[in-house]
Amino acid sequence: MNRLVSGWFYDVMSLRLIAALEDMGVTELIVGRRRHTFLQDESAKSVSLKLRGSNVVFYHFGSMTEGTTTPSMGSDIDTLYCNDGVNIMSGWPEWERGRENLLMVKHETCSPQHYRLQEARRDLPLPLTQPYDEYCVTDHDGKIYRSNKGIGHRVRQINADANLPYFHAGPSHSFSEMYDFVPAYRCRTLPAECDSWFTRSRPENWPTLEMLQVARELGCFLIPDGHCFSEHSDVEWRVSPSLIERHLMFSMETIHTQCYVTLKLLKKDTINPYLNGNGKLTSFHCKTALFYAREQLLPEMWTVDRLFDCIMYCLTLLRDWTTSGHCPHYIMDEVNLFDGKIDSEQRMHLHAILTIIIDTHLAPLAFVKTDSLGVRLLHNVYTVAIWDMTPRRAVNQGITGFLSGFGNVQQMTNVRDILHFTAGCSPDAMCLYLHSLITQPLQQLHRHRSEQDLCRLDVVNRDSLIRYLQQHLASTAASICLQHGIQIGSRIWSWYSAAMNTDVASTRLKLASMLYCKGDLQLAAVVLEDVERRYDNTVQAMCGCGRMDPLVKKPREAFTEAVNDENINVLSTNRVAYCVSFLPQEAFCVPPFLHYEMVRAVGDDIQHSHPADRDWMNWAVVDSRPFLHYLQYLTFRGLGFRHRQKQALRSLISSNLDGFRHGQLFHPETALHLATHCMEMENRPDLALQGYLASQSRIPRNNAANWHIRRLTRIQ
Ligand SMILES: [Zn+2]
Numbered sequence: 001m002n003r004l005v006s007g008w009f010y011d012v013m014s015l016r017l018i019a020a021l022e023d024m025g026v027t028e029l030i031v032g033r034r035r036h037t038f039l040q041d042e043s044a045k046s047v048s049l050k051l052r053g054s055n056v057v058f059y060h061f062g063s064m065t066e067g068t069t070t071p072s073m074g075s076d077i078d079t080l081y082c083n084d085g086v087n088i089m090s091g092w093p094e095w096e097r098g099r100e101n102l103l104m105v106k107h108e109t110c111s112p113q114h115y116r117l118q119e120a121r122r123d124l125p126l127p128l129t130q131p132y133d134e135y136c137v138t139d140h141d142g143k144i145y146r147s148n149k150g151i152g153h154r155v156r157q158i159n160a161d162a163n164l165p166y167f168h169a170g171p172s173h174s175f176s177e178m179y180d181f182v183p184a185y186r187c188r189t190l191p192a193e194c195d196s197w198f199t200r201s202r203p204e205n206w207p208t209l210e211m212l213q214v215a216r217e218l219g220c221f222l223i224p225d226g227h228c229f230s231e232h233s234d235v236e237w238r239v240s241p242s243l244i245e246r247h248l249m250f251s252m253e254t255i256h257t258q259c260y261v262t263l264k265l266l267k268k269d270t271i272n273p274y275l276n277g278n279g280k281l282t283s284f285h286c287k288t289a290l291f292y293a294r295e296q297l298l299p300e301m302w303t304v305d306r307l308f309d310c311i312m313y314c315l316t317l318l319r320d321w322t323t324s325g326h327c328p329h330y331i332m333d334e335v336n337l338f339d340g341k342i343d344s345e346q347r348m349h350l351h352a353i354l355t356i357i358i359d360t361h362l363a364p365l366a367f368v369k370t371d372s373l374g375v376r377l378l379h380n381v382y383t384v385a386i387w388d389m390t391p392r393r394a395v396n397q398g399i400t401g402f403l404s405g406f407g408n409v410q411q412m413t414n415v416r417d418i419l420h421f422t423a424g425c426s427p428d429a430m431c432l433y434l435h436s437l438i439t440q441p442l443q444q445l446h447r448h449r450s451e452q453d454l455c456r457l458d459v460v461n462r463d464s465l466i467r468y469l470q471q472h473l474a475s476t477a478a479s480i481c482l483q484h485g486i487q488i489g490s491r492i493w494s495w496y497s498a499a500m501n502t503d504v505a506s507t508r509l510k511l512a513s514m515l516y517c518k519g520d521l522q523l524a525a526v527v528l529e530d531v532e533r534r535y536d537n538t539v540q541a542m543c544g545c546g547r548m549d550p551l552v553k554k555p556r557e558a559f560t561e562a563v564n565d566e567n568i569n570v571l572s573t574n575r576v577a578y579c580v581s582f583l584p585q586e587a588f589c590v591p592p593f594l595h596y597e598m599v600r601a602v603g604d605d606i607q608h609s610h611p612a613d614r615d616w617m618n619w620a621v622v623d624s625r626p627f628l629h630y631l632q633y634l635t636f637r638g639l640g641f642r643h644r645q646k647q648a649l650r651s652l653i654s655s656n657l658d659g660f661r662h663g664q665l666f667h668p669e670t671a672l673h674l675a676t677h678c679m680e681m682e683n684r685p686d687l688a689l690q691g692y693l694a695s696q697s698r699i700p701r702n703n704a705a706n707w708h709i710r711r712l713t714r715i716q
Pocket of ligand 1: 542543544545546547579621666667
């Protein structure tokens with residue numbers, strides 16, 4: 001069937017495939033949301049590290065960031081962390097005194113994509129002559145090279161010390177199979193291997209001259225990953241132009257993304273299951289085909305009615321490469337991407353499979369099960385109701401909910417990482433530390449002229465991080481005042497005020513808690529009423545204490561429905577309620593009952609705590625909804641409003657039951673303790689004891705219930 005004959009068929013099927021892909025969330029809006037969320041997180045992490053004086057910069061790469069995935073693809077989250085403290089030189093003139101300097105050396109044994117890194121002195125622009133640790137490898141000619149094994153060994157040791165699992169794949173070292181963390185250094189100069197890409201002729205003018213100029217600025221990384229066939233792979237570092245590739249992907253339109261996603265679905269469901277052996281076609285092979293197709297095809301080919309033609313073109317490119325045995329890297333075309341991935345026998349299989357897909361005009365698409373693509377295509381052909389298919393709106397809500405959960409949890413994790421540094425500080429020292437952070441000007445991250453959006457995000461993220469820190473600064477400073485009977489000054493009020501919009505509830509509840517402890521019950525009641533009014537059924541509880549895995553936890557439908565109707569930014573701080581956390585330095589702003597949470601470990605309990613919980617084991621952390629009703633109970637009790645006090649108790653109990661039933665409580669033991677404490681105040685120690693015993697039976701260690709049981713059984 002030539003193009004003339006197949007024309008009508010391809011046109012119709014292209015439109016149906018696009019409808020099916022849009023049903024799966026491959027739309028401009030969802031792709032934009034994915035990109036924004038991950039770039040936002042990349043910037044927030046890097047800003048948070050910069051505030052702490054670190055030279056490490058985070059980058060997210062891969063399908064999650066590019067938006068080239070679907071809910072059922074099971075894509076992991078690829079992160080690269082670049083140590084900008086190390087000066088990677090292409091020649092001795094780039095040497096810098098006092099810095100860690102490494103010289104890129106193109107050794108005769110290195111493949112086109114690999115370099116060795118020669119150790120250099122810090123005081124003089126000369127090679128190092130004596131190794132200083134076991135990761136310095138001395139060659140037969142006496143030169144000392146940096147091994148690529150050191151970083152991985154250190155990560156494995158850190159994970160072992162923290163009792164965390166360790167996963168290793170290629171250059172990635174991680175605590176989870178779903179997260180890839182790749183260490184890197186930044187090449188100061190673009191390696192010569194990339195030169196030909198900039199100068200080769202391009203009839204269709206893609207990438208444009210502007211894009212090439214930006215690409216030059218973005219440069220390359222070196223990552224610790226030797227060539228698969230090299231005898232000296234442990235001293236080789238691979239050139240990675242991931243930032244350039246990401247820039248190219250971000251320049252793609254939705255039609256290109258849809259072409260790439262279809263190739264990946266075919267790879268996953270149709271090609272790799274039929275490839276014998278351990279090798280496989282990777283997403284990167286598909287992406288390479290897309291880059292070449294984007295460069296070679298006329299712009300008018302990339303239209304919605306010609307998607308089938310574009311996919312066929314990419315598949316034909318891949319098949320041609322299986323014939324030649326060389327799959328050329330898009331930027332360094334001497335590099336063969338089949339090396340180490342697909343051997344010659346598998347290439348023959350791959351050739352045969354690709355031939356079938358091409359000759360049958362993409363018929364295997366009808367059998368793709370991932371995200372029910374095949375079913376969706378049939379549905380769009382026959383317009384019949386198919387049961388096994390999630391409607392488009394529900395798919396979009398699911399993706400948006402995941403993105404919002406991910407973005408918010410990461411945001412809170414950044415704050416927790418900063419507060420982690422205050423462990424053991426006196427309240428005064430903590431105030432000084434936090435104050436120094438919030439008044440520190442934003443140090444320039446490693447940004448290029450082209451990254452204006454990221455620069456803007458850096459400013460937004462810095463302001464956002466500062467808001468969270470002001471919440472803790474205000475509470476710590478107020479705690480010092482309450483402890484010493486000093487009046488709370490205007491600066492402290494202004495910090496509370498500046499932190500008010502971290503989310504719907506946490507800062508307001510901390511303010512109400514302080515007012516209650518101060519004895520200002522009238523004002524506390526006003527603040528609590530404000531929180532209750534804002535906390536409608538579209539508000540989602542979020543936890544950054546390691547108890548909410550956004551890859552697993554689904555936010556409530558009312559929340560995702562509301563966020564799905566909003567803009568590209570899914571953080572939606574006006575719809576989320578974070579856990580409320582009090583550090584020991586804030587003790588005088590917390591109702592005394594919660595002090596027990598700050599000493600929840602009894603004996604050697606801490607050794608048995610979950611690694612993710614250790615950062616906050618001596619904090620009082622509570623879900624915002626039950627804490628709201630607990631504070632209402634205390635406040636109305638103090639004001640003598642018995643009717644409203646009883647109402648607050650009923651709400652507290654129902655927030656426990658609802659939250660527990662729907663998995664919306666992240667600190668259920670603490671929420672239960674608040675309710676049982678109210679039982680004590682209602683003069684029902686028998687019920688309270690039952691509650692504490694239930695809590696203890698669920699969480700025997702690191703649980704304040706152990707103290708409460710001792711307390712109550714001593715009284716009885
Ligand atoms: Zn939490």
